[in-house]
Amino acid sequence: MLDQYRRIKAKHRDEILFFRLGDFYEMFNEDAKEASAILGLTLTKRQGLPMCGIPYHAAKTYIARLLKAGKKIAICEQKSLSNKRGLLDREVVEVITPGTALEDDYLEQGTNNYLADICIIDQRLCFAYLDVSTGEFRAFSLTSNKEMITETIRAELYRLAPREILVQQSILDQPKFYQVIRECSAIIEAQPDWVYDLVHSLDLLKKKFGVVSLKGFGFEDNAPEIAAAGNLLEYVQEMIRQDCPHIRALLPYEEREFVLLDEATKRNLELMRNLSDSSKRDTLIEVIDKTKTAGGARLLRQWLFQPLRIREKIEARLEAISFLYHNQILLADIRKLLYGILDIERLISRLAVDKAHARDLRAIRDSIDLGLDLFTLIESAKAPLELGPRMSMEQIDACRQVIDIIEKTILDDPSILLTEGNLIRDGYDKELDNLRNLHKNTQGILEDYLKDEKRQTGIQNLRIRYNKIIGYYIEVTKGNIANVPSHFVRRQSLVGGERYTTDRLAELESKINGAQERIIEIEKNVFLKTRDSLKQFIPALLECASEISRIDCLASLAQTATEQGFTKPLITEDEDIEIVNGRHPVVEICLPYGDFVPNSIALSRKNNWFVLITGPNMAGKSTVLRQTALIVLLAHMGSFVPAESAKIGLVDKIFCRVGAQDNLARGESTFLVEMHETAFILNTATEKSLVIMDEVGRGTGTLDGVSIAWAVSEYLTSRISCRTLFATHYHELTTMAIPGIRNMRMVAIEQDGNISFPKRLEDGASSGSYGIHVAKLAGLPKEVVIRASQVESHFNALEQGLKEEKPKKDSTPSLELFSNEDIVIETLRNIDPDNITPIKALQILSELVEILKQ
Incomplete structure (x- = not known):
């Protein structure tokens, strides 16, 4: 087993390997030492190797803590028996990194979880960034001179706040770039220069999106940022081991559409984090964020960091906010509906990569249903176009189909685990209904069967019993043995009678014993088919989620204007x-x-x-x-x-x-x-x-x-x-x-x-x-304040060219703060002889002579 571990670990040297052994994930060697220190686990030994473990069912809690510490985790699961000795096949099914995490347990609600990629291609600084948990995927490139490139990188990293950054090795080799990237609180993954192959990346992206060119997405096929986007996508697919169908498009980030805010400006204005403790307290986002949904909160942060430069777009938002501001009942009704909507984008992302459980599907169904009610409410109010939904009828119909499919299939309060059953509604699958009926009514079914046998045999004291050795049997007393029909098969002879079975009783026993196992199997299959069938609706669902987030942002700003007395500019x-x-x-x-x-x-x-x-x-x-x-x-x-x-x-x-x-x-x-x-x-x-x-x-x-x-x-x-x-x-x-x-x-x-x-x-x-x-108000000692006033009077006299006495010295010996000679020397030191006129030189000389006379 340890040889198997070493072979798998050799392929995942940069990750902590969670090696599945029964109901535990075990870690060995350096992984165990590192994980035990972070997680506070007891370190033990196995065949001389350091090891520690965590329960399988509690893994998410520990994984979240490791991700927060900037670690990557490779999940190695057990597969089928591989040989006669009983050694299980094992393989890594997923690598979880801070930038590719999908589960809610690993993510901060209301905040994007970006993975970024930075490279320089054809003298252009290229960025690509992706939030795997929502499917947002963008790329752009900038022309920056060498003096400004570090500030550009710093500004973009501050805007995105990525959890993980892929960086071209040749960039990291330059100390000034490496330093500015290190300032970002993200793990940095060096990428060899050769992976940024434009042709390979273009082919990968065209295949991913099923197109012959990226021009439809706003990119020329030779755009240098495509290299960064392709490498980023390939990395994500390698980590998740999925095609990620929720990543539907690569979109450009059009810098010219937005007001530029550099990193220092965002920091100094305390937009998202204050200057005292870097928390959200006493920041602009704390004031204006009245959103009710996680998607709305993420979008509002994007709006804050990307103010618009196009007047028509600004006025469209203002018109929508004004409409809500002047229709407070509508605003209240909208916010009430928004309150019940969960994080649709992240639910859909889990659906896309086969991680959504039954409760996730119910959450999608309920949230989309509320979203459609929201759209209906706004349309009935004859709101401005910016406030209303922009979805086509086909997309609306697709959302309704999703609601219908989930409603007909999934229970209102289903289990999370597939191994527990309790997933599928009654009436959806005939075999499942029969098995559930059998499982719930075992005693009644056996009694009905027994009544039939009593009627056919005429033996009224027949009894059905059960034991672990022979299972279900029919008990016949000695006085009735002569009346036993031919289809009764003897199982056991006793002093007081005989025990029999029948083909029908054996069939019932088989169904009863296998009913629960079969129920779980059928429910699992139905659930997986349902989940797969919903993937075709992902584009419409994401569009619906996007519209809900936009409406939430507008409602948030209208609510802020109401509460804080803001006016329309x-x-x-x-x-x-x-x-x-x-x-x-x-x-x-x-x-x-x-x-x-x-x-x-x-x-x-x-x-x-x-x-x-x-x-x-x-x-x-x-x-x-x-x-x-x-x-x-x-x-x-x-x-x-x-x-x-x-x-x-x-x-x-x-x-x-x-x-x-x-x-x-x-x-x-x-x-x-x-x-x-x-x-x-x-x-x-x-x-x-x-x-x-x-x-x-x-x-x-x-x-x-x-x-x-x-x-x-x-x-x-x-x-x-x-x-x-x-x-x-x-x-x-x-x-x-x-x-x-x-x-x-x-x-x-x-x-x-x-x-x-x-x-x-x-x-x-x-x-x-x-x-x-x-200084006096701040509580400086009176003696210090008086002395400061004396010194100030002296320097005011010097500055005005007045021949006044120096401030009187204290009764205790002390040095003057500055001597006249110091002032003259400092003035001369700062004169540039090559850039001064004769008249100005004479003026300065006259002033210096006056100072020395004092």
Whole structure:
């Protein structure tokens, strides 16, 4: 047996092999050591080999834990007897990986479980991704320069969040690419370059979908992304050992149809995960996700990460949401129906690969039935086209056939296991009905038979008995032996009488003894035939599931608008953004009702397309920046927005550089992370983009920081001319005399030495950052606050060129924070002699002399 194990294990070196022995899965050697550590199993030995095991019936629980740990599991099952010694044939029937899992026990509800493939073909970065549990299969390629390719990979992996990634070996061989891929919390599978064969992949995909060309799916036959898609499909089929009929098409991901959101923007806006603990708490998705179905929840996340750029599509969603918003009874009825619908896509995926049990079929039947009721309800309400179902009559009829087949065949509350019976309805199979009748009415059948024999023989004291040795028999007393008919066959002689059997009694005994076994066999066969017959309807069922998910998303956004007081935005092509009394959708619900202070913002391509926001710490600059980005994003998503009114000119990209943290894994400081994000924006933004930037340059010296912030502002305003909100503490920037810049500030009210921040935005430049006041509010020691005020006064005098005395030193000896010589040296060090005019040089020289005189 161990030799057999070694032969099988040699073919599955990268997986933990679950080796079936009776009612257990056993693991040996390194597999046992690894599994026991993860699962907390007791490690024992067999013939000197480390081993551990788990019960067969509890395997799913353990497999789920191994998948969560990033492991792959090969399931080796017992087959028929292979030789006279009784050694069972065994073979691997399935390999379960984090990216190919199908069972609900292994999947997170409401979240896609993507398997991704990355390669570079013909200087194009190619992506393919597949959710085996739903059948969604897409591919695309991008032209990226070498400087931007790492950010492109990072952005796509953040969008997809795959559980498993297949990566071309030559990509992994490049440290910068390997590093960015490692940042994704997925297992990485290196693929040799030769597997990305375009011709082989094209043939594989055409055969899979039964077509002569992929042009019908939106791909040229020489599209490089086909290589990634073909390798991905081949990997899945090898793991699952199935053709996967629920994977119906390879679809393109049309990047130009969606607003680009880079990884930093998604992170900084806290769309799906917050910045504090990476959970869903206090995120945008938590606010807007009112979906009732798992498919709807998955689709809503896609909508959030893929805002629309096409005005007509956005307005179609808005029209549907508006209809529901103004028809609250209909909205409530829709959500009530949605509540009872299970995860149809994943149920169908299990049906497609022969993993669906009888309760799965009942769940499909009940959910599709509710779905058709949902469609009828919406059609009767004369809803907009975007809200109504887009299925053909043929597809509707196919769904009805599925409902009818399952209803006629499967019990309302069937067993899960095929070996238990209790699957098929009475009246479906005549033999099954007879056997069930026999099994349930054994005593009555025997009594009816006995009555017949009594009538024919005239012996009224005949008795039918049973024992384990001879089975059923007829007992005849000695006084009636002479009347025994010829068809009675003697089985046993006793002192008080004889025991007989008959051909009919033997037939009844055989039926009774084999009835339960035969019942299970018939039910299994009927179930398997029914399940196979349903596969032809998979395309229609998936279309139905897709429509239900879309309706669920629209209902979710309508419910959010109702609960949170969102309004319908006006979408325009003129690139102006006008938000009246906008609110941050997440911050607002975290505060007591009415406490959030709304603010208005206007960005016009005609004059004020760059708004420079200054103001104190704690005054709410970052909130205003983020809420503007979120309102624009929600509008492009086709959602109502948190504002009194909003006119949103279409954007092609949204960038949000707000705050920064160091990244030790990448070996990057906070300032370097900030500069990377800034560089990506400056190299990628267009005049149609929306850019949100907060505190650019704050992670370095003051002079460097001001210079960087100034240059970045000039570049965004003059070179790119994109709509920009730019918050800063560098008040020097408010003096920039560049067309398109509008100064705004967060209000601060100072009274009796105290300061308050009403969180209100108004025109004008702030007079200061009030950092020392905030430090006082934070509880810094009074001595530190006083000393900070003294130092601030000194530097203000230097900055204004005033010849004032230095701040008085403390009574205790201390060093000055900066000497005048340090300031002069720092200024000289940052001068570029090749890029300075004579007049500017004389001006700087005069200022430095004045500083040294002090």
